[in-house]
Amino acid sequence: MERRSGDGNAGGRVRLAVAGAATMAVLGPLVWLWQASLLPETYSVMDMGHVDYGGGPRGAMAHAGGGASAHGAHAGAGRDVTRLVADPDRRADVAVTMVARKERFRLPSGRAFEGFTLNGQSPGPVIKATKGQLVQVRLINESVPGGITLHWHGMDVPNAADGVAGVTQDAVGIGKEFTYRFVADQAGTFWYHSHQMSHEQVRGGLLGALVVAPAAQDKATDEAADEAMDVVALVHLYNGVRTVNGREGDVPVQAPPGTRVRVRVINTEYGLMPTWAGGAPYRLAAVDGTEVNGAAPVRDKAVAVAAGGRADIEVTMPEDGSPVRIHLGGPAGVVLGSASYAAPPVPRPAAMLDLLTYGAPAPLAFDPGRPDRRFAYDMGRRPGFLDGVPGLWWTINGHLYPDVPMFHVAEGDVVRMRISNDSGEAHPMHLHGHHAVVLSRDGVPATGSPWWVDSLEVGAGESYEIAFVADNPGVWMDHCHNLPHASEGLTAHLMYEGVTTPFTVGGPAANEPE
Secondary structure, three states: OHHHHHHHHHHHHHHHHHHHHHHHHHHHHHHHHHHHHOOOOEEOHHHOOEEEOOOOOOOOOOOOOOOHHHHHHHOOOOEEHHHOOOOOOOOOOEEEEEEEEEEEEEOOOOOEEEEEEEOOEOOOOOEEEEOOOEEEEEEEEOOOOOOEOOEEEOOOOOHHHOOOEOOOEOOEOOOOEEEEEEEOOOOEEEEEEOOOOHHHHOOOOOEEEEEEEOOHHHHHHOHHHOOOEEEEEEEEEEOOEEEEOOEEOOEEEEOOOOOEEEEEEEEOOOOOEEEEEEOOOEEEEEEOOEEOOOOOOEOOEEEEEOOOOEEEEEEEOOOOOOOEEEEEOOOOEEEEEOOOOOOOOOOOOOEEOOOOOOOOOOOOOOOOOOOOEEEEEEEEEEEEEEOOEEEEEEEEOOEOOOOOEEEEEOOOOEEEEEEEEOOOOOEEEEEOOOOEEEEEEOOEEOOOOOOEEOEEEEOOOOEEEEEEEOOOOOEEEEEEOOHHHHHOOOEEEEEEOOEEOOOOEEOOOOEOOO
């Protein structure tokens, strides 16, 4: 009996050991993956992920990789992003002060909203400039906890003015201020918003429109740039309530018969927004701040405006005085009229305007067929850990954040990039500091007007080829503008040879760029 008992105990110990080994075999890798995913309290984006030279030369700066401890290898090397500024001796042509507050405010409809304001309102004031003017914006944080910044979405500003916390500046804490300076060297429709905890602060109201009018000499030489009536239509959701310029429902605008009207549509939301006209044909005059070449009249088609993107819709008011409705993702929108604003909603057209073929071809100033760098930005999704949190996370080229590419370029490079989406959801991709031209979609080449974008909707299963010239030195974000997706790891960076940043994510300023 004793022998049998001893044998039983031994057998139990063996089974326990086997079970323990099996458990460790399962949990061990998970514990390792969990620990490997933890982000340091402070790190430089220059040291995250892995380098991608796109087939080009490595250059003088090696990419250290592996966390903030490598940051010291870059200290003092090359150009600091803080030196990439507009002419410091030039006086501002447009000077604006913005005071940011966390407060309860009322929309024009009277609905109260708990969020953020700029100069006591949300959206913030429309900033207007003329092409070639130097814009100066002094941002003061009166009461927004966690700090703030302002990013000039679509405007290719100097890197020091890009407004990304932890990359180009520190977040502006309560009681502090920061001044942005840039030359508005492109006429078009743009917008601004916070890039500190952006998925919270933008939704909460820290945003506004930026409109750059053509210069006088452009109006004299370009018939499309001559005087037209100008209407801003910034679309934003406050707690699920759709607004245009902060108003609920239709926005009526006086427009006499025969008047040419340009409606500058700005989609500040996270998803694709269809836009169409009822009551008259329209032209898609510009996309993301760039004029469309040979824009022809459109009927019975809608324009898909990407999250963060802009579309300038131009109509000529009917001579009989009947109103025209510009639909902005639904029945409500901008109603242009004179004697009446009774323009009934028109159902969304079944067809969408294909920007791959719209407009007339025009030569490019560079040859995308002979690029200096070729990059892939392949989006997917898989289970894993992000900063210790388990979940189903976005991937870039098969890797979870922060093990994502740092795309290295040298100034003057022609860059070609393939963006593909196998993640199961659409992603509006936004490259800071540059406009790119769309070359193809799903292998089909572009044949219309050069389609220049800074916010490109890449649908599930789609693949795009884009190209641009690396002509704006800095360290630039390249991320999904569905801002929760960016905070969930769908973020990479474009880094110029010889450029460094002293700023870090986290740290004393508590920088949170996503």
